[in-house]
Amino acid sequence: MVEPVSDATPASADTPQSAASKLFDIRLLIGGLFTVYGVMLTVAGLFTSASDLRKASSININLILGIGMLLLGGFFLVWHRLSPKRVEPTPDQPEGTESP
């Protein structure tokens, strides 16, 4: 993460600087999506109809999947919180201010 980003670009005076360090952090998106899905499915799972239950071989799959997705979403959000993406000191704004 400490390597400068410019080393791979061909040497030329015309070449603009790479903007790759401005790329947002995908962990936020995965965490957000799975948290939203997790809440939706868990709530649906709490109100599962008898026919849905019969269809899924008497497993409340929405509840189980919902909780699983909440855990995965939480994992990515916690990971992002604990080790935010480090960016090289550039004149640009720090990564933390970017929001999806």
Next chain:
Amino acid sequence: MSLGRTVGCVHREPRRRGRLSAVLLKLDVNFFDWTILAIYFTLVVAIGVMARRAIATSEDFLLAGRSLPAWVTGIAFISANLGAIEILGMAANGAQYGMSTLHFYWIGAVPAMVFLGLVMMPFYYGSRVRTVPEFLLRRFNPATHLFNALSFAAAAVLTAGVNLFALALVINALIGWPIWVSIMISAGFVLAYITLGGLSGAIYNEVLQFFVIVAGLVPLVVIGLHSIGGYAGLKEKVTHTALGANSFHTWAGTAVGHWSNPLGDWIGIVMGLGFVLSFGYWTTNFAEVQRALSAKDLNSAQRTPLIGSYPKIFIPALTIIPGLIALVLVPKLGQLDKAGNPTGLPYNDAIPVLMNKFLPNGALGIALAGLLAAFMAGMAANISSFNTVFTYDIWQTYLVKGRRDGYYLTVGRIVTVVGILIGIGTAFIASGYGNIMVYIQLLFSYFNAPLFATFIVAMFWKRATPWAGFWGLIAGTVGAAAMHFGGYHIAYFYPGGVFDPSHMTMNEQMLNFYGALTAFVADVVVTVAVTMVTTSKPEAELAGLVWGVPDPNAPDPNTVPKPPWWASPKLLGGTSLGIVLVLSFIFI
């Protein structure tokens, strides 16, 4: 539907859909599922829009600025292969061949991925080539380069179109939309996120898609196994199907000379699939290698295929198991009458039919989102490698040289749009003339077969001459084609060695493996022979490209910070191979 590029993994089966599949597959999608889909596809486009601000140079657009962390590129590496055609095809293979399908994962993928990470990546990433064909240009000559770049570019757009058509077929069966509506809408989504976000947009979507498709498939396995009496129940019930008792033994019936395994004898499986086809696909297909080249440093590039190998080991639980469950639960799955017409649903429908049977609204929406995303990823991976090869290897190298970088960024964007338009055209042609597509894909599989031979010689034998590279590729391509046509007349490729004049019973997978072996041998023999009569490149021009010829400009290994122990490529690769070895003994 067979795709040469995916190691012949994909199921070959006539796609004839009748009213039967329309009745059995139509999903009961409600408002809840549509909401889930709407959220997902909003995010797909949002990724493209948000990734756009990270693009200032052509490398930002075509190679994600070579800035991504290893876990992102590693998941994208496996996701680029985990298109929906692969998923549905592997479930189909599971239903048709049983546990022998594991060979496509454990023999036919993991060793090659480990080899790419440990052995070949230093040449690709270390030499700073931007594409796989560019390696051939620097190692051999423009003829070899152009041959490879053109055949790759053509195959990539074509495969993108085939993905698009397969997607439209599935949407038609599951939701009932007309084929052309699905083609235009899904191409529109892909266009939006990769024209805006470039390779970063494609890779970020692949990472997201990986988790969604897993979340979509796990419920099928859980519910399916529960309804059938667990793994033991599945095993017992499959034994009573046409597959029989050997279906849970991967190596049963692979004796050379009198094979009965659905994939043929062990020479074909180990050498043809495990060595030539698998190494050719995983180590030279730019759609895969590109993901590693977008990593932020050599260590991350090396770890890309190694991290990807771990999901690859366990994905069969999500594909082969549903295939076998469908075989037990769906009457007449994959069966044909004497005239070759289907009497039940085709094997390719194994996963959709289970989605229909088991999933309540909610879980159904997730599975549908995963499946649609996987189809789009299959298309996006091909378009995002096509635009890079076309822009750098064809446009910049031969047509318009020496412009400013911004010019090639614009070219890259235009080529992306053009590639998608060709993909749409291909999808419409495929919807009218399905057989033409099968033959064209077969043609491209001949071009792929010898690639690994050329690359392995190129990287390990510095004497191999520029023209040897070119003629080796030609000879291998011709060899693959010759074996494919000749093989139909060889009784050994028919079950029990009994020749069938109508070719109906011929083992196509086995012929595919032997065709690859032929290509490899022809390529190596001709490469060596031509090297004897032509002149090698001076060693100075080969620096960093060949084993034993170090690049004088490379950073001193002692100054590069050593990665922490858990990021050691050798440890990651060794562990991956160890897991495969243990599992192979369990499922022997």
